Amino acid sequence: MGELSALFSPERIAVVGATERAGSVGRAIMENLLDSFAGEVVPVNPSHEEVFGIPTLDDVAAADADLAVVVVPPQIAVDVVREAGEAGVRNVVVITAGFGETGSEGAAREQDLIEVAETYDIDLVGPNSLGIMSTPVGMNATFGPENATEGRMSFMSQSGAFITAVLDWANDQGIGFKDVVSLGNKAVLDESDFVREWGDDDDTDVIIGYLEGIDDGQAFIETAREVTAETPVVLVKSGRTDAGAQAASSHTGTIAGSDQAYEAGLEQAGVIRAASVQELFDAARVLESQPLPEGDGVAVITNAGGPGVMSTDAIGDSRLSMASFTDSTLDAFSEALPAEGNIYNPVDIVGDADNERFRDALDVALGDANVGSVIVLSCPTAVLDYQQLAADTVELQAKHGKPVAACFMGGARVEPAAETLADAGIPNYFDPARAVQGLDALSRFRDITEREYQAPTTFDVDRERAREILASVEGRADTRLGVEAMGLLDAYGIETPAGDIVDAPADALEVAESIDGDVVMKIVSPDILHKSDIGGVKVGVPNEEVYDAYEDLISRARNYQPDATIIGVQVQEMVDLDDGVETIVGMNRDPQFGPLLLFGLGGIFVETLEDTTFRVAPVSEPEAEAMTREIDAAPLLRGARGREPADVAGVVETIQRLSQLVTDFPAILELDINPLVATPDGVEAVDVRLTVDPDQL
Ligand code: ADP
Ligand code: MG
Numbered sequence: 001m002g003e004l005s006a007l008f009s010p011e012r013i014a015v016v017g018a019t020e021r022a023g024s025v026g027r028a029i030m031e032n033l034l035d036s037f038a039g040e041v042v043p044v045n046p047s048h049e050e051v052f053g054i055p056t057l058d059d060v061a062a063a064d065a066d067l068a069v070v071v072v073p074p075q076i077a078v079d080v081v082r083e084a085g086e087a088g089v090r091n092v093v094v095i096t097a098g099f100g101e102t103g104s105e106g107a108a109r110e111q112d113l114i115e116v117a118e119t120y121d122i123d124l125v126g127p128n129s130l131g132i133m134s135t136p137v138g139m140n141a142t143f144g145p146e147n148a149t150e151g152r153m154s155f156m157s158q159s160g161a162f163i164t165a166v167l168d169w170a171n172d173q174g175i176g177f178k179d180v181v182s183l184g185n186k187a188v189l190d191e192s193d194f195v196r197e198w199g200d201d202d203d204t205d206v207i208i209g210y211l212e213g214i215d216d217g218q219a220f221i222e223t224a225r226e227v228t229a230e231t232p233v234v235l236v237k238s239g240r241t242d243a244g245a246q247a248a249s250s251h252t253g254t255i256a257g258s259d260q261a262y263e264a265g266l267e268q269a270g271v272i273r274a275a276s277v278q279e280l281f282d283a284a285r286v287l288e289s290q291p292l293p294e295g296d297g298v299a300v301i302t303n304a305g306g307p308g309v310m311s312t313d314a315i316g317d318s319r320l321s322m323a324s325f326t327d328s329t330l331d332a333f334s335e336a337l338p339a340e341g342n343i344y345n346p347v348d349i350v351g352d353a354d355n356e357r358f359r360d361a362l363d364v365a366l367g368d369a370n371v372g373s374v375i376v377l378s379c380p381t382a383v384l385d386y387q388q389l390a391a392d393t394v395e396l397q398a399k400h401g402k403p404v405a406a407c408f409m410g411g412a413r414v415e416p417a418a419e420t421l422a423d424a425g426i427p428n429y430f431d432p433a434r435a436v437q438g439l440d441a442l443s444r445f446r447d448i449t450e451r452e453y454q455a456p457t458t459f460d461v462d463r464e465r466a467r468e469i470l471a472s473v474e475g476r477a478d479t480r481l482g483v484e485a486m487g488l489l490d491a492y493g494i495e496t497p498a499g500d501i502v503d504a505p506a507d508a509l510e511v512a513e514s515i516d517g518d519v520v521m522k523i524v525s526p527d528i529l530h531k532s533d534i535g536g537v538k539v540g541v542p543n544e545e546v547y548d549a550y551e552d553l554i555s556r557a558r559n560y561q562p563d564a565t566i567i568g569v570q571v572q573e574m575v576d577l578d579d580g581v582e583t584i585v586g587m588n589r590d591p592q593f594g595p596l597l598l599f600g601l602g603g604i605f606v607e608t609l610e611d612t613t614f615r616v617a618p619v620s621e622p623e624a625e626a627m628t629r630e631i632d633a634a635p636l637l638r639g640a641r642g643r644e645p646a647d648v649a650g651v652v653e654t655i656q657r658l659s660q661l662v663t664d665f666p667a668i669l670e671l672d673i674n675p676l677v678a679t680p681d682g683v684e685a686v687d688v689r690l691t692v693d694p695d696q697l
Pocket of ligand 1: 497520522529530531532533537539572573574575576577582603604674675686687
């Protein structure tokens with residue numbers, strides 16, 4: 001049991017604001033608690049003598065409760081919590097609404113509530129919460145119409161209404177819960193606290209949740225990363241689309257942040273993100289009841305060819321693969337199956353298969369060392385008894401200890417068999433794709449548990465020089481920097497081509513002459529950050545053209561914006577683009593997760609192609625390495641079509657060095673190295689732009 005165990009296993013609960021008034025929240029809570037709770041319920045309400053036959057107390061201090069559920073009007077709610085705190089109550093659920101979700105007066109009230117909770121060290125749920133449940137002590141301290149049945153999932157939700165809907169449905173599906181929490185406004189306890197709690201709770205096997213926002217992304221990653229090494233966490237995070245994010249922020253007032261940050265942050269936290277409620281429960285149920293597969297090879301045993309192909313497609317779309325059988329398995333299938341069957345995966349045992357043939361085939365497949373998991377796929381036939389097949393499936397699953405998903409297709413005919421399967425923790429789906437998704441979740445979680453977290457590398461850098469370069473924006477209206485800040489990268493050990501910024505053609509020539517071969521010349525101006533757009537980059541300039549190129553760049557800048565501040569012209573060594581790949585490495589600060597690193601295919605096409613991947617900084621070496629593998633263009637880096645592979649290790653190191661830079665300096669609000677050219681010989685950052693907040697230096 002975790003630190004919040006007292007919240008979920010109280011002996012005496014005070015309901016402050018208890019009443020019998022029809023239709024009131026205070027009544028609903030009382031009724032639910034009296035119906036369910038094994039301990040004592042103490043109504044507190046100075047304007048009633050008794051509630052449901054129980055004498056009331058005038059104030060919470062007299063209740064001697066270890067949990068107070070607060071349903072009083074918002075104007076007095078903070079005072080009530082203070083009284084509870086003074087009386088030593090350490091667990092409080094504030095049902096009352098009218099706080100941060102309702103404008104500035106409410107926000108101030110919520111601030112007061114937070115201070116009171118801090119003063120008295122109160123573990124506080126809410127405000128604006130439906131309440132909490134814990135089935136082992138029979139506690140339903142919510143005002144919802146449904147109670148949870150006992151189970152081993154714990155469930156948190158930022159929407160109280162969603163809880164009532166889920167419970168209604170889950171009770172029907174035979175899905176039970178250990179604890180249920182309506183997070184409300186998360187003034188004190190938030191998702192990280194409950195993930196931590198349930199991670200420590202022996203009675204919780206799977207943590208699930210519906211979230212609209214994560215307040216402190218970095219704290220969440222840190223907590224969840226530890227918990228998910230053992231306990232699966234499956235979350236629906238809504239607001240995936242811009243429109244959805246907008247809706248979420250008007251619903252709860254949370255700034256949703258970018259979905260890329262959530263995608264990256266949840267991945268780094270080891271959380272399995274579900275795209276829908278169905279996916280959430282499909283994943284949660286298999287994770288609760290099925291063993292983890294040792295390998296990703298799936299065997300499909302089917303009496304129907306068509307659905308066998310469907311499942312093969314679904315496996316192709318997933319991280320799983322079709323298992324290739326050992327010779328002895330193939331021999332066994334040849335012997336057991338009729339000539340028109342298929343001994344290869346998907347194994348077609350043919351429509352006339354009876355229970356015995358099905359059973360034998362399953363036994364053989366489950367016994368194959370190349371098989372990590374099995375899908376039992378069947379259509380109703382005259383010779384097949386679904387009940388018997390279900391019983392055999394359960395028995396063989398237990399015998400081999402490998403995960404099994406069932407796809408007994410059909411309607412009413414399937415129901416009793418599906419129940420037998422469900423009792424043994426084997427989910428049955430009509431759709432083979434859902435069966436595959438379930439097994440996929442198991443495989444993902446196995447990988448999560450096997451992850452070895454590495455601390456980010458700390459490189460030896462020149463922090464002071466970096467600080468000075470960033471400080472150059474102090475006192476300026478425009479705090480953006482371009483290639484004049486290349487030294488920043490150099491200070492953090494990120495390779496940049498030789499070169500300099502000059503403000504006279506003669507100096508440009510001098511720099512060009514000091515560099516072997518032709519050079520690149522670029523206009524340097526805080527007003528022109530997309531230099532190519534105005535013809536402000538000249539690639540392959542021979543020494544004899546440096547003068548003209550210089551004049552031309554200046555006049556282009558003047559034509560573009562007559563009053564542009566022009567720092568000068570950068571003369572830079574050419575990087576070999578023929579053998580190189582232009583990549584982008586960047587950072588954007590996310591309101592919830594902080595520095596969000598981006599890696600992708602770079603150059604001037606980056607916006608159109610959107611071949612990018614994200615991670616929350618700081619990243620470790622394996623995380624940076626994973627980024628270089630995740631983009632569509634990854635094969636390009638590794639030498640596709642006879643090209644020499646680029647220096648991927650150099651890219652990985654650059655990502656890590658940038659990660660360190662943006663972690664060291666919160667003053668860097670955003671930064672792009674585009675392109676970082678990766679050649680077989682190394683990497684070069686040929687362009688940079690960033691925005692600085694000098695107040696944070
Ligand atoms: P901007 O992004 O402001 O247009 P860049 O400095 O990124 O300016 O230059 C635009 C493009 O010019 C790069 O994507 C790259 O293709 C090419 N380029 C820039 N600098 C070099 C260089 N030193 N060597 C080779 N090509 C370069
Ligand atoms: Mg660029």
